[in-house]
Amino acid sequence: MRSARTVPTLDPVEVGDHVCWLVGPGDDFTGTARAFLSDGALFGDKVLVVGAPGSRWLQQGTAQGLVLDPDLGRAEGGCWDPEAMLGAVRREADTATREGFRALRVLARMDRVWPGGASPAEVARHELGLDALVAEGGALVVCAYHRQSFPGAALDQSVGVHPHTVGMRPVMPDFRMFSAEPDCWSVSGVVDSDGAATFRTAVSGLLSRSTTVRLRCDGLELMDAAGMQALAEAAAAFPGRRIVVEGANETVRRCWTLLGFDAPQIPVELTP
Template identity: 50%
Template sequence: MATLDPVDLGDHVCWIVEPGEDTSGPARSFVADAELFGDMVLVLGDAEEAQRGPASWESLLSEVSRGTERADREGFRALRVLADLTRLAAADVRPETLARHELRLDALAADRGAILVCLYARAALTSDLVDQAAGIHPHHLGRGPIAPAFRLFNASQDRWSVSGVVDSEGAESFRTALGELLTLAPVLHLECGDLEFMDSAGLTVLARAARGLPNRRIELHHANATLRRSWSLLGFESPEIPVELKQ
């Protein structure tokens, strides 16, 4: 998206800020729209200075959860959150940590109808962290190039949607996200109706992720003919690989 104006209930936006980019205008507009739509506002960190933010990932999740409950209790339409997460991500450079908590935030936003904008300063993060953050948000705001080309986000209570293209460029970020999701439930349901293409690197990551944890299974729903044929040609149709592709 070019601006934050179109955000709606349940949206989860990754805002990658480039060096020298002015964040004041979009941030003020996003907050001002709360009065127009009847939303409660929660600002965590200074989007203009990128110097403060949540104390920890857990405190962030707690604040957003409490905020959604308060917004509902006090009659607001929704909770509208602008959170500068640059320092959190920079303090722990493991993509797994970022993926785990951002996926939990995504599920929370979808379940409670909150609007979340997560701000990251590109210059303060490694390219791996930038890629990881972008891949696990359904929406992106920013003027610079963003990889990978896939998006993995919560579609409903027990299903996750994967869209775009999963190729060698985004395979590692995809693997990290899958690994975190597989820890949450014995069966990971992936909606693939909007998946354009998954190459051999992506399919290999999928197979290895499914085999990586005991008693876990992945189900791909609405897998197209190309995806099913590629899976078969790579020899992944095996009882040892707990992945089922469904039309």
């Protein structure tokens, strides 16, 4: 089963991993990216890079692979966007399997995907969709977020919706959400007033894609009133859709009822 973790380097990244790489101003992005991509030849992976082909991190011995250049697509009048990246990863992962590769190894510079930055909602929708794809197997994906290119809220959101993180932040998010199985999402940690807005954005991203969202909360330690309010508001914003919260502990279920959220007009069901 997938679990949330922070790893010191990209070396232990394996098939099925979806990593948020937080790149600081002093980090050796070029050398680290080159080493990660070169490992593709060692492990028998097909390499896919999202970024500009003229970048130094694709030169000096990097394993050959496919390159998606979002800037070129936009310059030619195309409508390249994060959904195009999602489609490309799925397509190339299927192709890699047919061609006999172990997996598709992806490195994406997210400042090239979103050259003008991104909102927390955009980050949540894209990364949760990508995480569901990676969880199916056949790919390992590293999303490089350069800190200077994204505002704090978007950066916090990016960490919360990746199972794995490389690169430390002063304060890591209290909760993590990622794909547990098809149409089911694991929520772990603490959802309180500090992370309620981020949590609501993530849940809204899921509801925008599915009529029923299952949240597996065995690893959820606490959800306070602000977190419950965020969950209820996300559900109310998408009429005709519902949320099923599985495995919430007794304290969470009791507080949900005491605070009045256990009502017919709130399409959220809590189960043991």
